[in-house]
Amino acid sequence: MTQQSQLLVSAIVVFDIDGVVRDVGGSYRRAIADTVEYFTQDAYRPSLADIDVLKSEGVWNNDWEASQELIYRYFEAQGQQRNSLALDYAKIVAFFQSRYRGSDPDNWTGYICNEPLLLNSSYLNELSHAGIAWGFFSGATRGSANYVLEKRLGLQSPVLVAMEDAPSKPDPTGLMATVQQLTSDILDNSTPVLYVGDTVADMYTVKKARSLDPSRMWIGVGVLPPHVQESLQRRNAYAETLKIAGAKVIFDSVQELTPTEIQKLV
Template sequence: MTNLNSLKAIAVFDIDGVIRDVSGSYRRAIADTVEYFTNQAYRPTPIDIDQLKSEGVWNNDWEASQELTYRYFESQGQSRTQIQLDYNSIVAFFQSRYRGTDPNNFTGYICDEPLLLQASYLEALTQANIAWGFFSGATRGSANYILEKRLGLKAPVLIAMEDAPGKPDPTGLFATVEILENGSENLAPVFYVGDTVADMYTVTKARDLHPQRLWVGVGVLPPHVQETAARRDAYAETLRQAGAAVVFSNVQELTPGKIEELLG
């Protein structure tokens, strides 16, 4: 258990692209959904999806799927008012691919997500008096599946989609920090670790609203952008421009020693 009186820092982690590789699951489900709702006319590439997410407001993958579908039809000369897109149908189709069609068990793409972090890494943070938790735009069911069933964590601190407004609104980050502090008033520095522009914007907004605390944005490169050096470097630069103080190729590079170094 972390000693709250000697808390060195708080590390809050996004989940998708940081804790688990979602290139073959969430992003595949986005592509499937857009392809379905454009009647097989358009399947967005990983770069298409990254470009949308670089706008910083499409953290919700259901909304991202809808937006990409709208933009395709607009590129064909149709206005949004002409297109009969039902958001609930988009969500249902997306979930049928990502979670699967069994209402009681996950059977979809979620089952095959590679882990990007080991539980021993989190234990090392605890030993160094660094409190940790999770703030993610994923649904609670999906997030708990990866944290509890796959990683073996016991009731980790988690603020999920159902618990707070979507990023870049920092409400969920504040809620996560409040739980981790558990009444402590020493205003430990907060590191928020994410893989998207929206994650970095969340840190910037947190800093604007609570400037009395140190907020550090830590960028992590999701696996799908590391296939070529040019793409990796471009994505890292995008995260830095959005506010990342440092960018890593894997979350576990944010070691207790690196945290102390960043605190300088």
């Protein structure tokens, strides 16, 4: 029985991808640092903590825009006005992609090839067998998302709303579109939804979905990305940030969100 064929489900789980399904500390975050370093002429390379501080503002889900913003802020700290800077966003995107995907658009050789996976397909099968529908809503490009979901995890045409399909988080349009796809064959249209993410923007997305559709239970589930778990102080600070942003529960690993834990939440 597939997730699409189930007519009665106990819950719907929508997963973010970056920091939840795959560890992007050495890929997306590294590409941000490379890009900022390049466009500041090697004067500034943001640390993972610097990037987390920016992300904690809840509006920098798009890593191309995050890179540009860090570049702007560096030059502003040097006394320059951003409207006097001749930054070319297209060139920022192209440089970022050359690091993340690699220089060959048809044969990816960049940082994406070495991203550790944070869940496996058997975990998703457990959810399906427990009557839990699941899908993905991510700010990653569709190509990048499908690379990990289909090529790495071996999923067959999973429900996915990616960067090209919806406005950037915390706009809830993409989350609600994912849920709509997952509920097309579900009899009960009030089935609780859990959105699993690792950033403030993810938790804000849940809040906004709740305000638009208060008839359904919307639950924010926080997952701590691996790079913040390297010290207890950093882990606890990051967890507190997610709680303040609206996470109902926080896990060190996405696979700790078992069918039993899901039932407790709903």
